[in-house]
Amino acid sequence: MKNYTKWTLLGIAAIMLSCTTDKVTAPVQSTNHLSYVDPFIGTGGHGHTYPGATIPFGMLQVSPDNGISKWDWCSGYHYSDSLAIGFSHLHLSGTGIGDLADIRLMPVTKKVAIDQQANSRDSIPYSSRYSHEQEAASPGYYKVFLEDPQVMAEFTTDKRTAYHRYTYKEGDKQSVIIDLGFGINWDQTTASTIRVVDKYTVSGYRHSTGWAKNQKVFFVAKFSKSISDYALVTDRTYAVKTSVVTGKKTTAQLFFNTLDKKELEVKVSISSVSEANALANMAKDPIPFDFEHKKSEAAAQWNTQLSKIAVSTSVDSLKTIFYTALYHAQLAPVLFGDSNGEVRMENDSIRKTEGFEMYSTFSLWDTFRAEHPLLTIIAPERVPDMIQAMLLYYKERGTLPVWTLYGNETNTMTGYHSIPVITEAYIKGIEGFDIERAYQAMKTTMTQTDRGLDHYQQYSYIPYTLLDESVTITLEYAYNDWCVAQLAKALGKKEDYAYFMKRSQAFTHLFDPETGFMRGKSEDGNSWHEPFDPKYSAHRVHADYTEGNAWQHSWFVLHDVEKLIALHGGEEKFTQKLEQLFTESSEITGDNVSVDISGLIGQYAHGNEPSHHIAYLYNFANKPWKTQYWVREILKTQYDTTPEGLSGNEDCGQMSAWYVFSAMGIYPFNPASGIYQIGSPVFEKVTITVDAETSFTILADKASDKNLYIQSATLNGIPLNRTYITHEELLKGGTLHFIMGDTPNKSWGITTKQTPP
Secondary structure (H helix, E strand, O other), rough: OOOOOOOOOOHHHHHHHHOOOOOOOOOOOOOOOHHOOOOOOOOOOOOOOOOOOOOOOOOEEEEEOOOOOOHHHOOOOOOOOEOOOEEOOOOOOOOOOOOOOOOEEEEEOOOOOOOOOOOOHHHOOOEEEOOOOEEEEOOOOOEEEEOOOOOOEEEEEOOOEEEEEEEOOOOOEEEEEEEEEOOOOEEEEEEEEEEEOOEEEEEOOOOOOOOOOOOEEEEEEOOOOOOEEEEEEEEEEEOOOOEEEEEOEEEEEEOOOOOOOOOOEEEEEEOOOOOOHHHHHHHHHOOOOHHHHHHHHHHHHHHHHOOOOEEEOOHHHHHHHHHHHHHOOOOEEEEOOOOOOOEEEEOOOOEEEEOOOEEEEEHHHHHOOOOOHHHHHOOOOOOHHHHHHHHHHHHOOOOOOEEEEOEEEEOOOOOHHHHHHHHHHHOOOOOOOOOHHHHHHHHHHOOOOOOHHHHHHHHOOOOOOOOOHHHHHHHHHHHHHHHHHHHHHHHHHHHHHHHHHHHOOOHHHHHEEEOOOOEEOOOOOOOEEEOOOOOOOEEEOOOOOOOOOOOOOOOOOOHHHHHHHHOOOOOOHHHHHHHHHHOOOOOOOOOOOOOOOOEEEEEEEEOOHOOOOOHHHHHHHHHHHHHHHHHHHHHHEEEOOOOEEEEEOHHHHHHHHHHHHHHEEEEOOOHHHOOOEEEOOOOOOOEEOOOOOEEEEEEEOOOOOOOOEEEEEEEEEEEEOOOOEEEEHHOOEEEEEEEEEEEOOOOOOOOOOOOOO
């Protein structure tokens, strides 16, 4: 059962006026959007989200851990479960990997044998059952009643500190476990320390390896009651007459004075650098212990961010899906630097940022498509800091980030999609970073020889005989090259522009006109990879495609759709092939099918990102009513209000950002172009707050489940007969007005040249 913290409109307005939040430029609004957010959406199925407490892009994500090491528990939590082993402070939202879950606390009411070896959660002596009927979550807040110790556990956060409140039964022993040894999935502890600093304070660190090979988390925990006694264990051995333990795996049990009130509050701050920095992060909070105040502040920050887009509809379930998606799209990237600007890099060097906040958790293969474009609208003030963070990673490694987690480059997934993020920001007029330095980073990254770029530069594509996933990598490098070319052109670098534009045609080498698919090609430039089955999938091993098959990856030509259409033999053949994609059987063949292929409509796989732009391709082939139909079909079938409400991994905001854009009626098909393709708006009215003086409104008269086709459109009162708008038009403010109907208008949006400038 979903529960929400109730707020009055007057209360929210008062909180928002009394609290300061970082870099908020939107006008204060009193509308309460919190009640439409359900953090449990995506915690079931393959969504891999967590229900715990965090603030927008916050450093901490305090959330329950079930303790199971399986793919669907990558966030630490799955809705199908009903056993908790504690509450840790770092979690990933909707990824396919199982790192983090660091610095775990658990309230208990009895002495526990913490020296007991725990190879799985079944051997953890302090786990507890819980029921969804006694669990609740809203933005910035989570609570659950732990049935075995009979303790209500509540959590909220600010930028760098988590706040716990444990309510015990009267007369029960009040105790807390700190376990730094137990890991889930990829994560394994390599070293840890727990230190009882004084009667109110515990500090320490946990070093681990996993997907991030060098993860170091330092922490300080302060308690509202004095510690009356404690027990410390290192590597299954109780320590005697000491206040500090160090080992591979350390655990502590703390006991507290129970003579006063039933509630025990805890503040926990972390740092990648040191315990001293964690303490300094906590010192930024002047309030000793006031859980309700911090909970209110977190709610106010979320309401401010959610108010950036206001939607009007009589269907509450659509509001729930939309605002939950808008919430999920602002969980990552996460703040990584300390309050003094220091941050640990993966080689253990400590860097100090000047004039910007450091970020990590860049799931760029996913988020460059829609989540980062969304941030240019609802959080443009954060974009320069994120780019400066990418440039700091470049300074350390010599290449731009691929997938950065807790300061570590994982090199997971294909392409270098920090490049479109940087190009997009510059094209959209976002300042606050050194564009010449950024361009040099982009150029250097794309002219080095790692990750298949040596083959790409030698052959103008990557032969399948030399590297797995050669087709996907070639297509993505071609797009990266186009993005470099656009920035070169904007900066007046003509030779570079010509060079990278030529390279951006690499996709043409892999198109097979006989089958109509992008296919693996050998070094000789003539031989295709045989045998060929467009439905065949092999997950990350001896595959031509990344987490997919030929049906899903052959459409990734964001930068030259006209050429892609021509390769297919013209608009009619192109759209026939597109229609076959959506109507083909959903069978996926092979013995090692990628689990990421989900959310199938025919062979279209909405549960994984390579498919996300495909429905908008009809716009380029003069059949926009087909885009309108399939976008609505995806919106209707791939999202709902249940825990299984995401058809695939959330992937740090991309799945949700697709919904936010598409439900509004626009989508950043080619993010670095600064252009949004028009789909089919779901809401009667959408108002986007651009700044304190400017808003952009999308009206869709008669929009409904049946009225999904655009009959006509105007932009600021002037007839609009094209299937796109520009970011510049959005920033200027005004009104995009659609008239919707239940039958296609095959004249609207049809032009002799559909490709935008």
